[in-house]
Amino acid sequence: MTQPLHARFAARAVKNPMIMEKEHQLTDSKHHVLVAATGSVAAIKLVLIVKALLTYDGVDVQVILTDPARNFVETEALTSLGVKVYTNADDWTCWNGLDSPITHIELRRWAHLLLIAPLSANTMAKVASGICDNLLTSLVRAWALHKPILLAPAMNTMMWTNPITQEHMETIGRIYKNTEIILPIEKVLACGDIGMGGMAEWRNIVSKVAEHLRLEHKKVVPNAVKNIENQDEEESSGTDNEESNYDDNDDQDSKGQDSETDEAAPSYIDVTPKASSLPSSNSSSILEPPTSQPSSTKKASAKFVAPSVHSEQLAQYQSPHQPGLSSVRAPPKPSHEENQYLDLIRYVMQYGRSRPDRTGTGTRSVFAPPQLRFSLRNQTLPLLTTKRVFLRGVLEELLWFIRGDTDANHLTEKGIHIWDGNGSREFLDLLGLHHRRAGDLGPVYGFQWRHFGAEYVGCDADYTGKGVDQLAKVIHTLKTNPYDRRIIMSAWNPLAMPEMALPPCHIFCQFYVNEPSKLGGKPELSCMMYQRSADMGLGVPFNIASYSVLTHMVAYMCGYEATEFIHVMGDCHIYNDHFEALQTQLVRTPKAFPTLSFRRDASDIGKIDQFGIEDFIIEGYEPWGPIKMKMSV
Ligand SMILES: Nc1nc(=O)c2c([nH]1)NC[C@@H]1CN(c3ccc(C(=O)N[C@@H](CCC(=O)O)C(=O)O)cc3)CN21
Numbered sequence: 001m002t003q004p005l006h007a008r009f010a011a012r013a014v015k016n017p018m019i020m021e022k023e024h025q026l027t028d029s030k031h032h033v034l035v036a037a038t039g040s041v042a043a044i045k046l047v048l049i050v051k052a053l054l055t056y057d058g059v060d061v062q063v064i065l066t067d068p069a070r071n072f073v074e075t076e077a078l079t080s081l082g083v084k085v086y087t088n089a090d091d092w093t094c095w096n097g098l099d100s101p102i103t104h105i106e107l108r109r110w111a112h113l114l115l116i117a118p119l120s121a122n123t124m125a126k127v128a129s130g131i132c133d134n135l136l137t138s139l140v141r142a143w144a145l146h147k148p149i150l151l152a153p154a155m156n157t158m159m160w161t162n163p164i165t166q167e168h169m170e171t172i173g174r175i176y177k178n179t180e181i182i183l184p185i186e187k188v189l190a191c192g193d194i195g196m197g198g199m200a201e202w203r204n205i206v207s208k209v210a211e212h213l214r215l216e217h218k219k220v221v222p223n224a225v226k227n228i229e230n231q232d233e234e235e236s237s238g239t240d241n242e243e244s245n246y247d248d249n250d251d252q253d254s255k256g257q258d259s260e261t262d263e264a265a266p267s268y269i270d271v272t273p274k275a276s277s278l279p280s281s282n283s284s285s286i287l288e289p290p291t292s293q294p295s296s297t298k299k300a301s302a303k304f305v306a307p308s309v310h311s312e313q314l315a316q317y318q319s320p321h322q323p324g325l326s327s328v329r330a331p332p333k334p335s336h337e338e339n340q341y342l343d344l345i346r347y348v349m350q351y352g353r354s355r356p357d358r359t360g361t362g363t364r365s366v367f368a369p370p371q372l373r374f375s376l377r378n379q380t381l382p383l384l385t386t387k388r389v390f391l392r393g394v395l396e397e398l399l400w401f402i403r404g405d406t407d408a409n410h411l412t413e414k415g416i417h418i419w420d421g422n423g424s425r426e427f428l429d430l431l432g433l434h435h436r437r438a439g440d441l442g443p444v445y446g447f448q449w450r451h452f453g454a455e456y457v458g459c460d461a462d463y464t465g466k467g468v469d470q471l472a473k474v475i476h477t478l479k480t481n482p483y484d485r486r487i488i489m490s491a492w493n494p495l496a497m498p499e500m501a502l503p504p505c506h507i508f509c510q511f512y513v514n515e516p517s518k519l520g521g522k523p524e525l526s527c528m529m530y531q532r533s534a535d536m537g538l539g540v541p542f543n544i545a546s547y548s549v550l551t552h553m554v555a556y557m558c559g560y561e562a563t564e565f566i567h568v569m570g571d572c573h574i575y576n577d578h579f580e581a582l583q584t585q586l587v588r589t590p591k592a593f594p595t596l597s598f599r600r601d602a603s604d605i606g607k608i609d610q611f612g613i614e615d616f617i618i619e620g621y622e623p624w625g626p627i628k629m630k631m632s633v
């Protein structure tokens with residue numbers, strides 16, 4: 001039998017030193033800037049750009065040259081700085097079966113940001129149409145779309161003003177959402193034309209990179225990268241030939257010269273932070289977690305610093321429902337809220353650190369990713385559509401919680417096996433819960449929601465009137481004191497923990513009421529839930545749906561409108577044996593979320609624990625097919 005793909009990759013990574021090295025670099029605390037140059041004379045500025053980047057703290061640079069770009073760049077000038085230079089010959093030539101690295105993929109994994117400066121008209125056209133016929137275009141084709149790409153086009157004026165250029169840029173911007181085009185400037189071009197098309201000033205390009213990654217200058221700049229300005233002058237006499245395009249194996253090799261003067265240039269040896277290195281109002285780097293930035297003051301913890309989370313990447317996670325906050329940086333509205341989940345999967349796959357876990361399966365995990373926010377307005381139910389979620393399982397489990405039931409057999413009898421693993425004889429024995437009968441999970445969710453603090457003697461006992469009925473209290477407070485800031489339900493009870501088959505994962509939720517947002521409207525109810533441990537493949541789709549249904553139910557019982565569910569996670573992980581299934585899910589496009597309404601009036605239902613499965617009406621759920629994933633026990 002062939003090994004599953006993830007196992008083959010794991011084996012490949014263990015065997016191959018290049019991959020191990022790349023893995024190691026992925027978890028270092030540096031900013032990985034991948035700089036590429038294509039066939040334009042402006043490529044002569046590449047060495048200056050790289051040197052300037054190296055004056056920033058914690059920056060690691062690698063370079064890709066297309067064949068035409070090699071006419072303009074002295075590779076030794078880069079390698080002498082300790083910068084690795086890749087050319088087309090490096091892609092696939094070392095391919096020797098599955099154990100070999102694929103250079104454009106490894107570089108993609110390594111890079112936090114890609115800068116293409118200069119970007120020729122030819123490479124721009126290739127990127128826009130998805131052509132991948134060399135190392136650079138293959139890298140871009142295989143790019144992780146949430147990572148930023150900065151493009152500094154350089155071409156002849158007529159090429160620049162040709163409408164096809166605009167079309168290409170629009171296509172690139174639409175597909176590579178995190179691209180920034182650093183517009184060309186007007187120059188005397190090599191051909192004698194005066195006009196737009198010259199590559200932007202190299203210092204501005206460097207500043208853009210610094211802004212994106214919130215770089216700070218090094219306190220001490222190594223000799224190798226000093227004197228950038230002198231070198232710039234050496235290369236700065238005469239006319240600028242940057243506009244020429246050489247990507248189509250053009251054999252021109254004359255070096256262009258730059259006529260710009262540099263009096264206003266900032267000193268890159270100056271250790272004072274420049275405005276460009278500070279967070280600006282339109283730099284979403286202020287949204288980045290502080291730990292993501294290596295700095296000399298954080299050396300001690302550098303080992304544990306996560307790779308940078310880039311601005312747009314985080315912006316994707318910002319609430320589409322919080323106009324006040326979004327003024328910090330207008331977040332691109334996610335096309336579909338399900339993309340928050342899919343993007344988080346991508347993020348954990350890419351940036352998650354491998355960790356062993358209790359079950360022995362192993363995970364990739366990140367801690368405390370940005371919250372997910374789902375609108376519940378207009379009866380919307382955020383039930384994921386990129387795989388069929390086991391809705392009956394979600395509803396029956398929720399009703400089981402609400403009844404205060406802790407007997408997994410009651411779910412099993414209904415053909416719902418999601419708690420079988422944690423309630424089995426074998427599992428309970430493993431925990432030392434020999435006195436429990438199989439299926440008795442101990443004082444888990446339902447017990448804490450309805451009887452917090454009561455003594456647990458087994459799942460068959462009658463607990464009526466015992467302990468704190470948190471759920472009833474929540475509903476009562478929502479109705480009688482909606483602005484209360486203590487409308488909370490907690491399943492986390494340290495005293496009861498040793499008795500539980502599984503400590504609660506969704507441990508705490510808070511409800512919040514807003515006054516009606518339209519005349520004659522209902523008060524609006526939101527719920528935020530904290531989940532300490534989140535199995536992205538199996539548990540999280542359930543949890544999102546379950547708390548959204550709960551919020552709808554609570555709102556219904558109060559006469560309010562369910563408005564928003566906010567999901568906050570601690571250890572957010574993907575089990576190693578879910579990667580392949582999730583890859584399948586990631587290529588699916590989300591469809592419209594369904595709606596949830598109720599068959600009976602709230603007054604007929606009476607109390608929240610009187611809902612039955614037949615009360616739920618789900619309409620418009622037309623998901624992609626189910627995807628099997630194994631539950632780790
Ligand atoms: N490892 C692990 N992950 C979890 O998400 C999880 C646990 N354990 N232990 C207990 C609860 C139960 N929850 C679960 C458990 C399994 C599924 C599950 O297997 N879901 C399948 C459908 C199952 C079916 O059709 O019977 C799915 O594809 O969503 C979902 C939620 C969440 N929990």
Ligand SMILES: O=c1ccn([C@H]2C[C@H](O)[C@@H](COP(=O)(O)O)O2)c(=O)[nH]1
Nearest residue numbers: 358503505506533534535539540543
């Ligand atoms: O509602 C749930 C319940 C459980 N999970 C996941 C999260 C973890 O993968 C396991 C629990 O293991 P711990 O070692 O106790 O963290 O179950 C979930 O995602 N959602």
